[in-house]
Amino acid sequence: MNGSVQIQEQRYAELLSARLKVQGDDAHHFETVGVYNNVAWINHSIATTVELTWLALRDVPGPLALIIGGIDRGHDHEKLKMFVKQKVPVVI
16 A cells, blocks of 8 residues: 555544544444555445535545435535535546
8 A cells, every 4th residue: 555545544544533522433434445546445425414425525635536326305515516626526
C-alpha cells in the first residue's frame, strides 16, 4: 500500500473515531472495505439522508466516486451541489 492510501485510511480512522464518540455504532461509518489500484473503497451507507450524505462529503477528502440512490423523500438536494462540484468527478 502506498503512503497516500495509508494517510487517507488514517484520516478515515480519525473521522470514524470522532463520529463514534457522538453517534455510537461503527457499522457502515467510513468502513474501509478494500483498496484496489491505490483507491480506498469506503462504505458509508449509513448516510441515508441528505444531511448525513452532506456530512460525509464534507469530511472525506476528494476526489471520490459517489454511489448514491434510494427513495426520494422530498429532501432538498441543493445542499449537496457544492461538495459534488468540488469533490465528485463520478456519480453512480
